[in-house]
Amino acid sequence: MTFLASPLAVLEIACALLSAIILIAYLVLRPPLVRATKLWLLLGLGVFPIGAAFAGNVQGFEATKERAFCGSCHVMALHRADSDDLASASLASRHARNAMFGRENCYVCHANYGMFGTIVTKAGGLRHVWLYLTEYRNIPVEESKKTIRLREPAQMNGNCIQCHSTEDTLWLKVPDHRALLDDVRVGRISCASEGCHGLAHPFFQAPGAGEKK
Amino acid sequence: MSVRADRWLTAACVSALAALALMTWQIFDPTVWPVMVAMSLGQVLGTASLAAFGYVAVADFRARRRADIEPRPGDPD
Numbered sequence: 001m002t003f004l005a006s007p008l009a010v011l012e013i014a015c016a017l018l019s020a021i022i023l024i025a026y027l028v029l030r031p032p033l034v035r036a037t038k039l040w041l042l043l044g045l046g047v048f049p050i051g052a053a054f055a056g057n058v059q060g061f062e063a064t065k066e067r068a069f070c071g072s073c074h075v076m077a078l079h080r081a082d083s084d085d086l087a088s089a090s091l092a093s094r095h096a097r098n099a100m101f102g103r104e105n106c107y108v109c110h111a112n113y114g115m116f117g118t119i120v121t122k123a124g125g126l127r128h129v130w131l132y133l134t135e136y137r138n139i140p141v142e143e144s145k146k147t148i149r150l151r152e153p154a155q156m157n158g159n160c161i162q163c164h165s166t167e168d169t170l171w172l173k174v175p176d177h178r179a180l181l182d183d184v185r186v187g188r189i190s191c192a193s194e195g196c197h198g199l200a201h202p203f204f205q206a207p208g209a210g211e212k213k
Numbered sequence: 214m215s216v217r218a219d220r221w222l223t224a225a226c227v228s229a230l231a232a233l234a235l236m237t238w239q240i241f242d243p244t245v246w247p248v249m250v251a252m253s254l255g256q257v258l259g260t261a262s263l264a265a266f267g268y269v270a271v272a273d274f275r276a277r278r279r280a281d282i283e284p285r286p287g288d289p290d
Binding site for chain 1: 218219222223225226227229230232233236237239240243244245246248249251252255256259262263266269270273
């Protein structure tokens with residue numbers, strides 16, 4: 001019953017229940033359409049459903065950030081399993097064990113940053129749904145590993161840099177960081193490349209290898 | 214209430230109940246399809262049911278107003 005921890009989920013269920021009671025009562029009792037009936041129907045068809053939709057939409061948008069949501073498409077099963085694995089040493093799993101990322105580690109690392117980051121990310125998510133329906137729905141996980149790629153691998157460093165500032169003295173003390181500073185900042189060299197910190201999802205191919213999806 | 218208005222309201226109530234079921238489903242199963250269906254089909258059904266209710270309410274209001282304006286037999290001139 002984890003959904004009960006969210007006030008929005010409770011609000012949605014409460015609004016939906018109140019609305020359902022009014023609507024079922026109307027369908028069973030069939031009262032005449034007098035002013036009182038209209039007011040009850042306004043609550044049952046307008047006020048409470050709008051409340052349920054509002055709470056549900058916000059709750060839904062929050063749900064789309066969770067790893068369980070991303071991993072609910074079968075082609076993401078390996079990614080999810082790796083992040084869930086407490087013994088895994090992959091970048092994704094290590095970040096998932098960090099409270100800043102936690103259950104939302106897919107979203108935190110892959111969301112576009114900037115002013116319209118959330119909107120761009122949601123639009124990208126719809127693209128994922130389209131690709132899933134048209135290309136990946138019946139593809140086995142092992143087969144999908146060969147074709148799934150980052151669409152904009154150069155952008156990924158920007159997400160790393162949000163936390164791992166390239167201005168920090170400790171970071172700059174590392175000779176490789178200092179030598180590759182400009183390349184890292186513009187995304188010419190990926191933080192998660194094999195020569196640096198390793199692939200975020202080690203069972204997948206390096207970003208940029210092959211066709212983009 | 215006319216038979217037509219009654220049908221519209223019945224359809225609105227059934228449609229709203231379906232919309233609420235779809236919107237609530239995503240709370241219990243927050244995976245791709247329940248969330249997508251709730252935010253698309255659920256919203257469409259919910260909006261359609263409110264629109265149907267609005268149509269019936271406005272039609273009923275206009276009918277009552279017309280009935281009030283039209284002179285009844287026996288009304289003074």
